[in-house]
Amino acid sequence: MHQALMTDLYELTMLAGYLREGMHQQPAAFDLYFREAPYHGSYAVFAGLQPALEYLSNLAFTDADLRYLAGLGLFSREFLDFLKEFRFHGRVTAPREGEVVFPGEPLLSVEGTLAEAQFVETTLLNIINFQTLVATKAARLTLAARGGQVIEFGLRRAQGPDGGLSVARAAAVGGVRSTSNVLAGRRFDLPVKGTHAHSWVMAFPDELSAFRAYAECFPDSSVLLVDTYDTLTSGLPNSLTVARELRAAGHELLGIRLDSGDLAYLSREARRMFDDAGFADVRIVASNELDEHVIDSIRNEGGRIDIYGVGTRLATCAGPGGGALGGVYKLVEYAGQPRMKVTSDPAKSTLPGCKRVLRVIDDNNHFVMDVLDLREGTGEAFSPGQVAYDPANSQRHKAIPLNCSIVDCRAVVMEQGRILHPAPSLEAMADYCADQLQRMPDGSLRLVNPHIYKVGISERLLKLKEQLTTHLE
Amino acid sequence: MHQALMTDLYELTMLAGYLREGMHQQPAAFDLYFREAPYHGSYAVFAGLQPALEYLSNLAFTDADLRYLAGLGLFSREFLDFLKEFRFHGRVTAPREGEVVFPGEPLLSVEGTLAEAQFVETTLLNIINFQTLVATKAARLTLAARGGQVIEFGLRRAQGPDGGLSVARAAAVGGVRSTSNVLAGRRFDLPVKGTHAHSWVMAFPDELSAFRAYAECFPDSSVLLVDTYDTLTSGLPNSLTVARELRAAGHELLGIRLDSGDLAYLSREARRMFDDAGFADVRIVASNELDEHVIDSIRNEGGRIDIYGVGTRLATCAGPGGGALGGVYKLVEYAGQPRMKVTSDPAKSTLPGCKRVLRVIDDNNHFVMDVLDLREGTGEAFSPGQVAYDPANSQRHKAIPLNCSIVDCRAVVMEQGRILHPAPSLEAMADYCADQLQRMPDGSLRLVNPHIYKVGISERLLKLKEQLTTHLE
Numbered sequence: 001m002h003q004a005l006m007t008d009l010y011e012l013t014m015l016a017g018y019l020r021e022g023m024h025q026q027p028a029a030f031d032l033y034f035r036e037a038p039y040h041g042s043y044a045v046f047a048g049l050q051p052a053l054e055y056l057s058n059l060a061f062t063d064a065d066l067r068y069l070a071g072l073g074l075f076s077r078e079f080l081d082f083l084k085e086f087r088f089h090g091r092v093t094a095p096r097e098g099e100v101v102f103p104g105e106p107l108l109s110v111e112g113t114l115a116e117a118q119f120v121e122t123t124l125l126n127i128i129n130f131q132t133l134v135a136t137k138a139a140r141l142t143l144a145a146r147g148g149q150v151i152e153f154g155l156r157r158a159q160g161p162d163g164g165l166s167v168a169r170a171a172a173v174g175g176v177r178s179t180s181n182v183l184a185g186r187r188f189d190l191p192v193k194g195t196h197a198h199s200w201v202m203a204f205p206d207e208l209s210a211f212r213a214y215a216e217c218f219p220d221s222s223v224l225l226v227d228t229y230d231t232l233t234s235g236l237p238n239s240l241t242v243a244r245e246l247r248a249a250g251h252e253l254l255g256i257r258l259d260s261g262d263l264a265y266l267s268r269e270a271r272r273m274f275d276d277a278g279f280a281d282v283r284i285v286a287s288n289e290l291d292e293h294v295i296d297s298i299r300n301e302g303g304r305i306d307i308y309g310v311g312t313r314l315a316t317c318a319g320p321g322g323g324a325l326g327g328v329y330k331l332v333e334y335a336g337q338p339r340m341k342v343t344s345d346p347a348k349s350t351l352p353g354c355k356r357v358l359r360v361i362d363d364n365n366h367f368v369m370d371v372l373d374l375r376e377g378t379g380e381a382f383s384p385g386q387v388a389y390d391p392a393n394s395q396r397h398k399a400i401p402l403n404c405s406i407v408d409c410r411a412v413v414m415e416q417g418r419i420l421h422p423a424p425s426l427e428a429m430a431d432y433c434a435d436q437l438q439r440m441p442d443g444s445l446r447l448v449n450p451h452i453y454k455v456g457i458s459e460r461l462l463k464l465k466e467q468l469t470t471h472l473e
Numbered sequence: 474m475h476q477a478l479m480t481d482l483y484e485l486t487m488l489a490g491y492l493r494e495g496m497h498q499q500p501a502a503f504d505l506y507f508r509e510a511p512y513h514g515s516y517a518v519f520a521g522l523q524p525a526l527e528y529l530s531n532l533a534f535t536d537a538d539l540r541y542l543a544g545l546g547l548f549s550r551e552f553l554d555f556l557k558e559f560r561f562h563g564r565v566t567a568p569r570e571g572e573v574v575f576p577g578e579p580l581l582s583v584e585g586t587l588a589e590a591q592f593v594e595t596t597l598l599n600i601i602n603f604q605t606l607v608a609t610k611a612a613r614l615t616l617a618a619r620g621g622q623v624i625e626f627g628l629r630r631a632q633g634p635d636g637g638l639s640v641a642r643a644a645a646v647g648g649v650r651s652t653s654n655v656l657a658g659r660r661f662d663l664p665v666k667g668t669h670a671h672s673w674v675m676a677f678p679d680e681l682s683a684f685r686a687y688a689e690c691f692p693d694s695s696v697l698l699v700d701t702y703d704t705l706t707s708g709l710p711n712s713l714t715v716a717r718e719l720r721a722a723g724h725e726l727l728g729i730r731l732d733s734g735d736l737a738y739l740s741r742e743a744r745r746m747f748d749d750a751g752f753a754d755v756r757i758v759a760s761n762e763l764d765e766h767v768i769d770s771i772r773n774e775g776g777r778i779d780i781y782g783v784g785t786r787l788a789t790c791a792g793p794g795g796g797a798l799g800g801v802y803k804l805v806e807y808a809g810q811p812r813m814k815v816t817s818d819p820a821k822s823t824l825p826g827c828k829r830v831l832r833v834i835d836d837n838n839h840f841v842m843d844v845l846d847l848r849e850g851t852g853e854a855f856s857p858g859q860v861a862y863d864p865a866n867s868q869r870h871k872a873i874p875l876n877c878s879i880v881d882c883r884a885v886v887m888e889q890g891r892i893l894h895p896a897p898s899l900e901a902m903a904d905y906c907a908d909q910l911q912r913m914p915d916g917s918l919r920l921v922n923p924h925i926y927k928v929g930i931s932e933r934l935l936k937l938k939e940q941l942t943t944h945l946e
Contacts, residue, residue: 005656006634008626009667012655017669017690023676030672068659074694118672125629126637153481156598157797161479162635164599182485183478186541194482196490199503199591199804202812203496217490221547228814260818316789316796323789323796324630331672339675341701345733 002055005065007122012069015115016079024082024115029333029354031106032124035347038136040321042450043440045139045433046099046107047173048131049413050423052124056088057419059120088116092414095357096424098135098173098433099409100440102370102455104391105357107132107327109410114334121329131170133317133325137292138174139437141310143445144292146299149307151193152179153287154315167315172426175434176314188426193309195223195257195285207234211242219251223285226270227260236273243279255283255307263288264303271304283307291319292447340468351391351461352468357409358382360400366439368404369454372461379460382406388456391465398456475528478538480595485542488588489552497555497588502806502827504579505597508820511609513794515923516913518612518906519572519580520646521604522886523896525597529561530892532593561589565887568830569897570646571608571906572882573913575843575928577864578830580605580800582883587807594802604643606790606798610765611647612910614783616918617765619772622780624666625652626760627788640788645899648907649787661899666782667696668730668758674701680708684715692724696758699743700733709743716752728756728780736761737776744777756780764792765920813941824864824934825941830882831855833873839912841877842927845934852933855879861929864938871929 018024037044061069061083070080090112101107108124110117141150152171158164161183168184178191185192196214204210207229215222224242226235236256243253256274258266263286274282286298287309295308317323330350331339338352354375360368372391373382380386384404390396400406413420424432443451457465491497510517534542534556542548542556563585574580581597583590614623625644631637634656641657651664658665669687677683680702688695697715699708709729716726729747731739736759747755759771760782768781790796803823804812811825827848833841845864846855853859857877863869873879886893897905916924930938 002634003656005659006628006637007655008628008653009655009658009665010653010669013667013687013691014669014673017673017687018676020690021686026676028676065659069655072665074691114676118670121670121672122629123634126631126634129630130632130636155479155481156595156800157602158599159603159632159636160639161475161596161599163603163632163639164479166633166636180481180483182480182482182542183476185482186478186538192482192545194486196483196487197591197594198814199594199802200487200490202804202814203491203499203501203587203807213494214486214490217493218486218547260821312797312799318796323791324785326785327629329672331675334676341671341675348733 002051002123002127004059004061005068007119011119011122013074015119016075018114018118019079019082024113026114026335027111028114028117028331029109029111030117030121030329031332031355032108032110032128032327032329033104033106034325034327035103036321036326037103038133038317038321038325039140039319040448041136041140042444042453043100043102043136044132044325045135045174046095046101046132047097047135047170048128049094049097051131052108052127053092053414053419055123055127056092056120056414057417059088061086086115087417088112088120089417090116090414091412091416093410094413095410096429096432098429098436100436102453104351104455105370105372106355109354111354125327125329129325129327130166131173132327133322134167134170134314135174135433137314137317137322138171138176139433140292140447141295141308141314142175143437144295144299144447145308148305149178150176151307151309152176152181152314153309153311155181157312158315164315169426171314173429173433175430176310177427177430180309190426195225198225198228201225201228208238208241211238212245215242215246215253219246219249221254223255223257223283224253225257225259227258231258231261231266232269236270240273240277240279243274243277243282253279253282255285257285257287257309259288263305264298264301267298267304268302285309287311289313296447338464338468340465342469351457352464353377353461355461358406359409360404360406363403367441367453369456370409371400371456371458373458374461374464377460377464379463382458387459389459389462391455391457394462475524475596475600477532477534478541480592484592484595486547488592489548491587491591492552492555497586499587499808500584501587501590501804502582502584503590503594503802504805504828505581505583505601505800505802506577506579507798507800508576509794509799510576511606511790511794511798512613512792513921514609514613515917515926516573516575516609517605517798518608518647519568519574519605520570520608520643521601522567522570524604525581525600526565526887526892528596528600529565529593529887530890532561534559559588560890561585561593562890563589563887564885564889566883567886568883569902569905571902571909573909575926577824577928578843578845579828582827584827598800598802602798602800603639604646605800606795607640607643607787608647608906610787610790610795611644611649612906613765613920614768614781614787615648616910617768617772617920618781621778622651623649624780624782625649625654625787626782626784628654630785631788637788642899644787646902646906648903649783650900650903653782663899668698671698671701674698681711681714684711685718688715688719688726692719692722694727696728696730696756697726698730698732700731704731704734704739705742709746713746713750713752716747716750716755726752726755728758730758730760730782732761736778737771737774740771740777741775758782760784762786769920811937811941813938815942819865824930825937826850826934828934831879832882833877833879836876840914840926842929843882844873844929844931846931847934847937850933850937852936855931860932862932862935864928864930867935
């Protein structure tokens with residue numbers, strides 16, 4: 001799935017350069033992080049680790065790859081021979097999939113030779129950027145649905161078949177635990193769900209015949225699409241007729257699907273109609289350009305939807321601040337020395353050195369803030385009682401109360417190119433994510449204008465940063 | 474790549490229903506079309522036909538697929554046996570890839586048994602929606618660059634590895650004819666391009682050493698990234714030094730890349746600096762969140778950029794009206810009878826029957842408007858002199874001048890499940906697209922508030938629509 005050539009050309013030209021300069025074996029460390037939380041929210045949900053580790057552990061160039069590269073006329077024989085033996089033997093530190101993560105925090109940290117740690121940049125970004133973006137969207141949808149179920153319906157708007165698979169997987173991490181995508185169901189052991197299309201109704205002489213035929217075929221799992229002609233005057237009455245006929249035959253209609261019109265209003269009408277007729281268990285499914293804001297507004301207006309099918313806006317991660325997670329991959333240590341990029345745009349500066357991502361937790365088990373500390377180095381390791389600094393303005397700082405505890409959000413997950421632990425199930429990742437989200441501070445889960453969760457830096461990281469800035473200026 | 478199970482569950486449940494009802498062998502026809510042009514533009518560039526046809530011609534369920542489906546507990550043994558032999562033996566009518574297409578026009582029309590023509594809905598939408606959306610973005614970028622080159626840099630923000638491949642392919646159809654994605658270069662025979670990352674510069678003691686090392690390694694193809702520290706005071710002077718050293722050694726610096734700051738201003742400064750020093754051939758490459766609007770504004774301000782590297786906003790099809798192409802797939806004929814969906818939302822009504830998509834062309838060889846006509850049926854086939862009607866309001870109509878010619882924009886490309894013609898090269902598709910675009914009416918290529926290209930319907934299609942509407946009401 002993730003081939004060695006699936007990368008930007010510049011990873012290869014840089015590798016060739018490092019080899020020529022004799023730098024390729026020097027130790028190096030890179031941090032992968034994003035600068036702004038997606039969707040103008042306060043957080044992201046980390047996802048994509050398992051496919052990323054699988055990519056790293058299988059990384060190798062085939063003979064056909066090498067022939068193609070030789071044909072480009074850019075590379076020396078020596079470099080192509082080097083690529084033939086090239087593998088990833090490095091170390092990866094990362095949070096668990098489903099972890100709540102924040103802007104500026106290293107997600108993956110990759111340590112290895114300069115060659116191996118640099119080369120994997122593009123593919124790691126490709127995997128982590130998109131899966132994290134989808135998982136975050138899924139978490140927002142799940143939170144907006146407040147207990148209602150959300151199903152992933154996005155295959156037809158995803159970027160090709162693998163895009164559809166990635167969407168389904170990452171959505172599950174964020175809490176959207178079922179999909180219409182059959183291959184995703186098989187590949188990731190997810191429940192697959194579906195109803196029928198308008199064309200089903202249109203192929204029959206009338207809507208009632210179409211509903212009856214579908215219900216006969218799936219007497220215990222039919223969800224009838226009620227808006228082909230008119231929801232209130234045709235679709236709902238016909239579906240109620242079928243619900244009665246199914247019950248007479250010893251079955252129950254599973255649900256109906258609304259796909260157009262005013263979903264808050266129509267769902268209340270549908271609920272009333274089915275409840276009055278004694279069908280309180282018929283589920284109401286809604287689709288049609290749903291996102292977290294539409295779901296939230298439906299709920300605020302007393303809509304009675306049980307299941308939300310979200311397609312386009314999940315598969316494309318749509319919305320303000322969506323579309324892409326701007327993850328970057330930056331050199332933070334080379335040949336044992338911390339490295340830092342100081343550019344004219346301060347937002348694009350980097351934090352030097354190998355880091356720990358620490359989470360400060362209060363005695364109610366809620367998250368207070370995160371603190372980036374150096375993994376090693378002079379000065380005391382960060383602990384309660386110490387001061388955390390705003391990385392953009394060290395005049396702003398905050399002492400961490402002594403009654404707080406501190407946990408390291410990440411662990412080494414790959415060592416010498418070997419995956420250390422089998423991946424948890426998607427179900428376990430989703431459970432973990434749900435638990436993390438409910439430990440967030442008040443207001444930080446809000447869909448718009450959330451409370452911004454603070455990520456500080458420790459004194460020793462601040463000092464290193466200041467020292468390198470002075471040196472470079 | 475496109476497996477049979479890569480579909481929405483409902484395609485399978487409907488198939489099972491059609492089989493049970495004995496309807497599966499009835500002839501049916503579906504139209505795939507979109508309702509609104511992407512990016513608030515007037516047009517789209519059709520792409521994705523070749524992968525769509527490859528999917529159709531290879532469609533088959535494996536034994537493992539069937540075992541998985543059996544395990545879902547939804548399907549009968551009879552249906553699973555039916556799937557075992559299931560293939561696509563139908564007919565597909567389509568425009569050429571690179572064709573300029575408009576809202577409401579059938580792109581693909583699929584005819585076959587109800588079973589086969591219905592089943593392929595999700596996958597065809599998955600392929601055509603995204604490739605058409607990317608090709609359209611690429612055409613907009615290419616037009617905005619007005620002769621400047623555009624390179625696809627989007628892999629790290631694409632939806633997984635296959636998403637990255639789809640982006641590169643479809644971008645080429647729309648005119649973005651090179652990519653940083655090495656696998657896409659190999660797979661689609663596209664030129665691959667690249668520079669180096671900030672990390673290259675950061676791994677060296679200083680920027681000049683980094684530039685020198687890169688230029689030594691690639692003396693005839695180096696593009697130096699000049700913004701790691703400061704573009705004007707460091708990156709540009711150092712790159713000029715290297716340009717002089719390369720020339721002294723008998724080589725030429727290929728270019729420099731700007732990746733932050735005011736690209737219009739910096740590119741003018743860079744151009745002046747290199748021109749004054751006698752390096753008029755050094756190319757200026759720019760990247761950093763480019764899209765067609767940014768490119769347009771850089772050009773309007775006299776920016777001197779030769780090559781635009783577009784990543785995120787091409788791979789995610791970003792921008793107002795972007796993100797997704799809302800392609801749909803609707804039943805238009807069943808068992809020899811035209812079908813139509815008349816819903817309470819008039820925008821979601823469909824046009825019945827098998828159609829021709831006709832393009833009216835004036836004596837300057839420019840496009841005037843498109844007209845949808847029935848392929849067969851009572852009444853005269855559409856020709857100059859006849860009247861075309863606005864499909865939303867038949868009171869609005871227009872007679873086609875007699876000096877216009879009419880061409881059918883589509884052809885049968887698959888018959889009995891067999892691909893009729895080998896696909897043209899991507900280069901030929903891109904040339905065709907460029908030719909089509911320059912035949913569009915004045916103002917219809919404008920990036921914002923374009924002239925809306927008209928798509929009318931013929932009198933016999935209008936009559937059929939009115940007849941079916943009356944029948945259904």
